[in-house]
Amino acid sequence: MKSYIWLQTVDGSIQQVEQEIAMFCPMICHEVIQKGMGSSKNYAISLPQQVNPAMLSLILDYCRFHQVPGRSNKERKSFDEKFIRMDTKRLCELTSAADSLQLKPLVDLTSRALARIIEGKAPEEIREIFHLPDDLTEEEKLEPLKNATDDPRIRLLNRLYAKKRKELKEREKLKNVEVDEELVDDRSVDDLLSFINGDDGDSKGIKTSKSKKKNRRRKDLLKSTSAHEATKNHNKESNGLNSVCRSAEVRQILPSVGATTNLQDVEDDIFPNKNEFDDGDIDDEIDPTLKEKIDREVEDFARRLNSDWPERMQEILSLGQEKKPVHLSLNGKGS
């Protein structure tokens, strides 16, 4: 005579399940043994709200397979691989359901599958897949600036970023006031680019003297480049900054009252040259007198470097296709 356990899902429907299958779930096991539940329809075990009939069905399929003792590891693995193939939505539901029933092997299986979905993707992709809000501020994200071959865009992004940071500060001060986000800054190109029209002629074409040998110590050469080195930690480094600027965290971390004052104090730690960010010129966040000084230096520098860098660049780029004059080494070595 087979025994059955009565289970009730969140939608109210009740079903009976073979005992050995249902008992594979620790939560159900606990209800049966410790509380004596599940033996009849009236005493059906109320399953957690994460377990709707569809999820229960999946979970029972899993249990039905795995509770059979004779199976080999290979068989189990093969089953799991097929079992886990479902869309992300179901996978999330299943993970939550399995977790609520404390069915650890299934939680691990589904969690690993979710981890594989997340790995290798960019934040925007992940947000889209899991329907998550984009609620970190620009500053908090502090994404490494994507390389653009287009210099002015990088400049623009930098300015935008700096502006956002400033706006964030304002927002913190005036807590509930909505700040209009100005997304486009169509100002002209940065100072740095404008004066870069130096002559190529000052490339000294330094040929080193033979006595300057590369002193390559064995020490270096034996180092293996570990894969870990390939990690880019810009986010992490700059998010260390972020974690302080977000007022919620500031409240958590700093015991004293007044989020705004804390923000200021903490910012002093991080931006030691704070006066550089005083108001005056919104774009460069440098105070006017300092900016003038820099502008003067820049003009001076530009004059000294005199002209036509972009044209020269074009020339050299086109020359690059042709054969270049041969540089023979002085000691005639080559063979």
Added chain:
Amino acid sequence: MPKRLAYSLSDEVLEHVFSFIQSDKDRNVVSAVCKSWYEIERWCRRKIFVGNCYAVSPKMVIRRFPQVRSIELKGKPHFADFNLVPDGWGGYVLPWITEMAGAYPWLDEIRLKRMVVTDESLELIAKSFKDFKVLVLASCEGFSTDGLAAIAASCKNLRELDLRESEVDDSSVHWLSHFPETYTSMVSLNISCLGSGEVSFSALERLVSRCPNLRSLKLNRAVPLDKTANILRLAPQLVEFSTCTYSAELRSDVFSNLAGAFSNCKELRSLSGFWDVVPDYLPAIYSVCSRLTSLNLSYATIHSPDLIKLVSHCPSLQRLLVLDYIEDSGLEALASNCKDLQELRVFPSDPFDVEPNASLTEQGLVAVSLGCPKLQSVLYFCRRMSNAALVTIAQNCPNLTRFRLCIIEPNTADYLTGEPFDVGFGAIVEHCKDLIRLSLSGLLTDCVFEYIGKYAKKLEMLSVAFAGDSDLGLHHVLSGCESLRKLEIRDCPFGDKALLTNAAKLETMRSLLMSSCSVSLEACKLLSQKMPRLNVEVIDERGPPDSRPKNCTVDKLYIYRSVAGPRFDMPPFVWTKDEDLALRLSP
């Protein structure tokens, strides 16, 4: 069920999912998804990698990640290995240890590279972290055997102690004896850098005999060869072993003892050491050769015939480090025997001799590229090269990820055509789409940098010396290499323009080091002023850069991004932008 709710996972479940995501890159992405993920992620982050110890402060790391168990820090830039960073530059670990001692009582792993570690730091580690397990000090300095004694005495659960290529001062303390008799947890021990006085052999034997989980043992040079057999017999379960001096008068009893000991080691997969090797003793390792996947003979001054014999016994070899004594003939033998080879490093036996002392040319590398389809990582020292060879190599090995070619004499041209190597390296970057590390050498013009900027989209680290014609070269690299993180340049005519035009790029990289190039002090100051999140350090031992004539170029320039602001531990020969430089210079 609303769409969003269906995807919602509880914090605990998310944390569990994140536990299966371990790469730093992915963890950083996870933290940038949304506020709640950021919060969950930071509380469950267990491992932190800080590629530049000055990029962030320990306080900031601790504040954001309160439950870290494992930390890896790097200090000096790579060029320090070539004596291009003066002593005393920095990279002190004590401030980090001090902060972590209070904040992370459960820290159990510390891995450091090119940092200055003092005995005080080691003592603090020994005292503060109750469950300390892993200590790796790679190319570190500043500590003595006193510090090691403190670690040995206190860290009951120590599993890994790795001092690879560090400089350790001998304080005459028998530090190995400080491991208590009850200590049995060692899994990996690397003391190959220690001198003769620093290791008591009997203490070592006792330690090895009571650590049944020992998997990796790298001995120091001074242990005599006849003792090697004893050690091996005590630890037949070893997977990795580095011998000591492999030299002695040839005696048949020593030989057979050694051969017998090796034949017991069924798990052995990696061998290194072999200092001063006497070729007649090499056959003692033949019994393990068929299973060897890694062999490091870069200290073994044996010649081609012996090397060929040895290599022909190792069909499973994946990694070989060897001196140029292997010659082209040896590499050809390697190419025909070792089809699983992934990594090859050939070092110069005598780099300072003008004439080649071994018949190693580009042919050897070409042979390997043809015969070993899995080749991914190459470091090759030679005295001659041709563009044709480089193109062939590129075509044979499109899966290369690391290519470091060191033609010993600067500005050497293609020996067949007299041309620069622009085309050859161009072929490398064009064909090897997954290339992440590249070192250039030989005669090179700005053209090669144009190729690199155009094709090397995954390149993360580039080393350049004695190359290029103008700022255009540097400009191509900075504007084109999207994945670039580390750039080190010496003796190239790169100056202000390229640097300033690409200032924003520098913030997307870990660091840039330029030595003996053409960058002026003004440009450094300007860069510093415009980019507050960059630390611009001028390293100049000749004296204050300001005191030099206006058009003088700086000696060395080290630029790195940082959220920790300027550092406070700079030595006198490092100069940075200051509010008032005069103040800095005054006594």
